[in-house]
Amino acid sequence: MNNPAQEENMTTIHLVGGEKGGVGKSVVARLLAQYMIDRDLPFIGFDTDRSHGALLRYYGDYASPTIIDSYQSLDAIVETATELPEQRILVDLAAQTHRPLTQWMEESGVLELAEELGIAIRYWNVMDSGKDSVDLLERLLEQFGSRLDYVLVRNQLRDNDFTALESAEVQQRAEDLNAAVIDLKRLHPPVMNKIDRNGYSFWAAQNRDTAGPDALSLLERQRLKIWLQHAYKGLEAAEV
16 A cells, blocks of 8 residues: 555546547647646656657647657656656557557556555546447457556547437446546637748737738637637536
8 A cells, every 4th residue: 555645646647649640649738738837737748650750749848759659758758747747748649549558557557566666647538429439449448458547538629519429328337437528529620720831839929920921810819719618617517
């Protein structure tokens, strides 16, 4: 049993995944990064995407690259959590990284070691409304069951009809495992496109280059502000 003093000083590793490409994993990772900054929650980011590197691009002062098929590189995530318990650890998992990640976790006994050290591991499963996202969640729950802490992020990237998820009863199964469920509204595409073209953090999109040719207009900044407010309510409910 961990002593209470040790538990107070231990951190959480936030894995932002979902396996399916295009569901908005990197947007959620960026959102978590901005939330932690705005709420003065110290964190260290790790980015597994070799081609896009959203955390590295938008929050480079807080993130470093991680090679998903290198055990030594992945080991650094747990070692950092152990050495810097005052820091939250944020890991942006690229698409198609589930297999090497779980192989590392299983062969290295990561979950058992984390429990021994008092480190929480939280998996943010980012989903769209399609059946393939439901199938991937089902596989995730079958593989890890109660060994992981889950947050289901229902990203309204395409629509807000998650009937396929609810009718399959897999969401209830996740909730029975104490998973938090949050909805992420779609940010107006022209606003997100401008943010991405400029390589802005969400803070910079609201506060920099107000006179630039590709800067967000007054109402676009307002739409971003409202989107962030709604998203932050979900993150607060999930107790980041």
